[in-house]
Amino acid sequence: MTLTVVPPVAGATTTDMPALALRGVGKSFGTGDATLWAVQDFSFDIRPGEFISIIGPSGCGKSTLFSIIGGFFTRYTGEVLVDGKSGPDIRRSIGSVFQQESTFPWRTAVDNVAFPLEAAGVPKKERHERARELMNLVGLSGFEDHYPSEMSGGMRQRTAIARTLAANPKILLMDEPFAALDEQTRMLLGDKVLQIQQSLKQTTLLITHNITEAVQLSDRVIIMTYRPGTIKRVVEVNLPRPRTSEMIGSGEFSRVVGEIWADLRVEASRGM
Numbered sequence: 001m002t003l004t005v006v007p008p009v010a011g012a013t014t015t016d017m018p019a020l021a022l023r024g025v026g027k028s029f030g031t032g033d034a035t036l037w038a039v040q041d042f043s044f045d046i047r048p049g050e051f052i053s054i055i056g057p058s059g060c061g062k063s064t065l066f067s068i069i070g071g072f073f074t075r076y077t078g079e080v081l082v083d084g085k086s087g088p089d090i091r092r093s094i095g096s097v098f099q100q101e102s103t104f105p106w107r108t109a110v111d112n113v114a115f116p117l118e119a120a121g122v123p124k125k126e127r128h129e130r131a132r133e134l135m136n137l138v139g140l141s142g143f144e145d146h147y148p149s150e151m152s153g154g155m156r157q158r159t160a161i162a163r164t165l166a167a168n169p170k171i172l173l174m175d176e177p178f179a180a181l182d183e184q185t186r187m188l189l190g191d192k193v194l195q196i197q198q199s200l201k202q203t204t205l206l207i208t209h210n211i212t213e214a215v216q217l218s219d220r221v222i223i224m225t226y227r228p229g230t231i232k233r234v235v236e237v238n239l240p241r242p243r244t245s246e247m248i249g250s251g252e253f254s255r256v257v258g259e260i261w262a263d264l265r266v267e268a269s270r271g272m
């Protein structure tokens with residue numbers, strides 16, 4: 001495995017239309033002397049099928065960036081493009097998985113997963129069939145009729161991921177989906193995400209502060225500066241695929257983690 005540092009505009013060498021492109025994206029809060037730029041001049045491309053993580057210290061603007069890309073802010077500077085198009089319609093092309101649990105407690109797991117299909121008017125038999133396939137993909141076969149309260153936190157997050165995938169998004173956007181879980185569960189869920197990526201070739205953007213998770217899952221890791229959040233550098237992770245959490249103990253894995261931490265440490269210290 002080699003570690004390559006590439007220029008801050010990721011994907012600049014590809015001729016493919018980027019699945020997701022950010023062009024000079026920024027967001028400030030407050031006015032006048034109290035203006036605070038949470039994110040500034042953020043530009044990168046994600047190629048179709050690529051898995052990218054954005055990692056940064058606390059308060060660097062990760063959640064702000066998630067909200068801009070997910071379409072939860074109407075006012076920001078710059079442009080977000082999906083398949084080269086901008087505007088409110090791209091919101092439907094982006095499926096978001098949140099840090100906080102978001103399953104519907106009154107619906108069984110299969111009905112949670114089938115929800116986007118139900119909203120789109122897909123007949124019951126068909127939507128349940130698809131929901132079962134997705135539950136199988138995230139390792140929840142046998143739990144179709146369980147309610148969220150009868151499942152663990154990790155199972156609920158997998159249900160939320162399957163539900164987001166049911167809408168067949170062009171981009172899967174995840175904001176620290178495993179942050180509330182213990183480390184062992186998080187690493188095993190990482191394996192699940194790798195399997196999903198392997199089978200669906202889903203273009204994915206993960207926002208995280210966890211270096212191990214970022215290296216385990218990503219093709220490239222974007223390191224953010226402390227506020228205002230912008231790109232410090234992009235690290236290409238050339239660990240072979242398919243990957244599993246077993247690689248976490250390898251020397252090469254640790255070396256990449258160390259490289260990222262060296263940069264991240266500087267930025268995190270600025271926030272202290």
Ligand SMILES: Nc1ncnc2c1ncn2[C@@H]1O[C@H](COP(=O)(O)OP(=O)(O)OP(=O)(O)O)[C@@H](O)[C@H]1O
Nearest residue numbers: 029030038057058059060061062063064065209227
């Ligand atoms: N609605 C808001 N109003 C005012 N300031 C905000 C608002 N949302 C975020 N900020 C500020 O913008 C900066 C970036 O916040 P953001 O939540 O995006 O960071 P983060 O990297 O996600 O942090 P953490 O990792 O701690 O969750 C912070 O200084 C925060 O105080």
